[in-house]
Every structure is written in structure tokens, then in C-alpha cells.
Amino acid sequence: xxxxxxxxxxxxxxxxxxxxxxxxxxxxxxxxxxxxxxxxxxxxxxxxxxxxxxxxxxxxxxxxxxxxxxxxxxxxxxxxxxxxxxxxxxxxxxxxxxxxxxxxxxxxxxxxxxxxxxxxxxxxxxxxxxxxxxxxxxxxxxxxxxxxxxxxxxxxxxxxxxxxxxxxxxxxxxxxxxxxxxxxxxxxxxxxxxxxxxxxxxxxxxxxxxxxxxxxxxxxxxxxxxxxxxxxxxxxxxxxxxxxxxxxxxxxxxxxxxxxxxxxxxxxxxxxxxxxxxxxxxxxxxxxxxxxxxx
Numbered sequence: 099x100x101x102x103x104x105x106x107x108x109x110x111x112x113x114x115x116x117x118x119x120x121x122x123x124x125x126x127x128x129x130x131x132x133x134x135x136x137x138x139x140x141x142x143x144x145x146x147x148x149x150x151x152x153x154x155x156x157x158x159x160x161x162x163x164x165x166x167x168x169x170x171x172x173x174x175x176x177x178x179x180x181x182x183x184x185x186x187x188x189x190x191x192x193x194x195x196x197x198x199x200x201x202x203x204x205x206x207x208x209x210x211x212x213x214x215x216x217x218x219x220x221x222x223x224x225x226x227x228x229x230x231x232x233x234x235x236x237x238x239x240x241x242x243x244x245x246x247x248x249x250x251x252x253x254x255x256x257x258x259x260x261x262x263x264x265x266x267x268x269x270x271x272x273x274x275x276x277x278x279x280x281x282x283x284x285x286x287x288x289x290x291x292x293x294x295x296x297x298x299x300x301x302x303x304x305x306x307x308x309x310x311x312x313x314x315x316x317x318x319x320x321x322x323x324x325x326x327x328x329x330x331x332x333x334x335x336x337x338x339x340x341x342x343x344x345x346x347x348x349x350x351x352x353x354x355x356x357x358x359x360x361x362x363x364x365x366x367x368x369x370x371x372x373x374x375x376x377x378x379x380x381x382x383x384x385x386x387x388x389x390x391x392x393x
Contacts, residue, residue: 164323168248172260176241176320183234183313190227197224198231198306228306235309236275238316240267242333243381245320251385263388270380274373275305281369286351300347308340345370 166173191198244252244264252260282298312333319329345366352362 179237194224194227231306231309235305236271238309238312239271241320242316243267247381259388266384304340304343311336
């Protein structure tokens with residue numbers, strides 16, 4: 099009979115309980131999905147290594163954004179206004195894009211606007227496009243002014259007063275644009291009847307192009323606070339380009355009419371410089387008036 103029990107004794111430990119004694123111990127690890135590196139532990143695996151516990155720094159996560167300092171309600175409203183302006187502008191550009199480009203070219207030329215842009219009959223679409231561009235410029239001015247004066251008294255106002263104040267900003271800038279247009283027409287009709295129409299239309303064209311150029315800087319000014327300084331510089335540059343084009347056009351009229359430079363300086367101080375101090379004081383006064391209203 100064969101002996102089925104060997105003389106040697108085998109390891110009686112079950113296979114699933116065995117452990118590889120040569121397996122290396124890992125006292126630390128790191129993962130690419132974590133913002134922080136795991137602090138290595140000591141040889142016992144119970145405590146952290148003191149030489150590295152205070153030297154590890156969080157991994158770089160890029161440039162940190164800055165949260166907007168006004169409520170989400172106003173941010174949603176401004177986003178809808180920007181989206182609306184962009185959508186309507188794209189529609190008018192498809193049908194009246196050539197007219198807009200010709201208007202832009204006429205601003206930097208010394209030819210009569212009536213012989214360049216209006217050499218053909220103006221269509222109804224082009225007229226509505228001009229009104230829309232003026233509306234867009236006014237809306238952008240109102241939004242920029244609202245954000246600029248937010249920390250100067252608007253933030254403490256209740257919701258219904260903030261809504262009324264924004265509408266007041268829009269109406270104020272619209273009235274300012276209309277008032278200056280009427281001044282230019284009156285001034286031209288009295289002193290330069292042959293150039294009154296051309297100059298007033300150039301003034302409107304400057305405002306329309308200003309709204310187009312200021313769209314992206316105003317968008318960054320309203321929604322990207324970390325680039326507020328850059329957006330502000332661009333808006334200021336666009337404003338000075340606006341004024342420079344108008345002043346050059348006025349200077350050309352003075353030169354053609356052979357009027358002395360002294361009268362031109364007086365005109366600049368009274369008509370072109372002084373109203374913009376009122377343009378700043380107007381929103382400030384409106385904030386104070388709305389803040390003092392008790393409802």
C-alpha cells in the first residue's frame with residue numbers, strides 16, 4: 099500500500115493568508131488629480147515626516163478670476179442686453195453692412211458725406227440700422243456708467259431703485275446725445291449753413307461707430323473684473339478718438355469759413371469740453387436723488 103502522507107511538513111498557512119515579505123512598503127504617493135501633494139510619512143507609517151510637512155506648496159492652478167461685485171440679477175440683465183445688441187447688429191450688418199462700412203470710411207475722409215454715402219437713395223433698413231447703432235451706443239454707455247458708479251452709492255440702493263436708476267442713465271445719455279445733435283444743427287444753421295447737415299450727420303456716424311468699437315471693451319469691463327483696467331484704457335482711447343474726429347471736422351469748417359483760431363478755442367471750451375463735465379456730474383446727481391427718494 100502506497101504511503102500518501104509525506105515525511106516532510108508543509109506550510110499549513112492557507113494560500114490566501116500568505117503575504118509577500120519582499121513587497122516594498124510605500125510611505126507616500128501623489129496623484130495628478132489632486133491640487134495638493136500628499137505629505138510623505140515616516141518609516142513607521144504612523145506620522146508625517148517633519149522635514150517635508152511644512153515645505154510642500156499647492157500645485158499651480160493658473161490665474162484666479164475675480165468675482166463680479168454686483169448681483170447676479172443685474173449681470174443677467176446686462177448679458178441679455180449685450181446678446182440682444184449683438185444679434186440685432188448681425189441682422190442689420192447682413193442687409194446694410196456696405197452702408198456701415200461707407201459711413202466709417204467717410205469719417206476719415208475730407209469729402210462731403212452726401213457725395214459718398216448718400217449718393218444712392220437711403221433704404222428703410224439703413225435708417226433703422228442707424229437708429230439701432232445709436233441705441234446700442236446709449237445702452238453701452240448706461241451699462242458702463244452703472245458698473246462704474248456701483249461702489250459710489252448704487253450698491254446700497256434697493257432693487258426697484260437700481261432698475262429706475264439704470265433706466266434713468268439710459269434716458270440721460272439719450273437726451274445728452276439728442277441735445278448735442280440739436281446744438282450742432284442750430285450752430286451750423288446760424289454760422290455755417292452750407293456745412294450744417296454734413297457735420298451733424300458726421301457727428302451721428304461717430305456715435306454709431308463708437309458703439310461698435312466699444313462693444314468688446316465694455317463687455318470685458320462689465321463681466322471680467324480682472325481686466326477692468328485694460329478695458330477702461332481702451333474705452334478712454336475710443337472716447338478720445340471720437341472727440342478727435344469731431345474736433346478735426348469742426349476745425350475744417352472753421353478753416354473753410356476763415357474764422358480765427360481764438361473763436362475756435364472758445365467754441366471748444368463752451369461746446370466740446372464743458373458738457374462732458376456735466377456728463378459726469380449728471381449720473382452722480384441722479385444717484386443722490388434716487389437715494390434720497392423715500393417710497
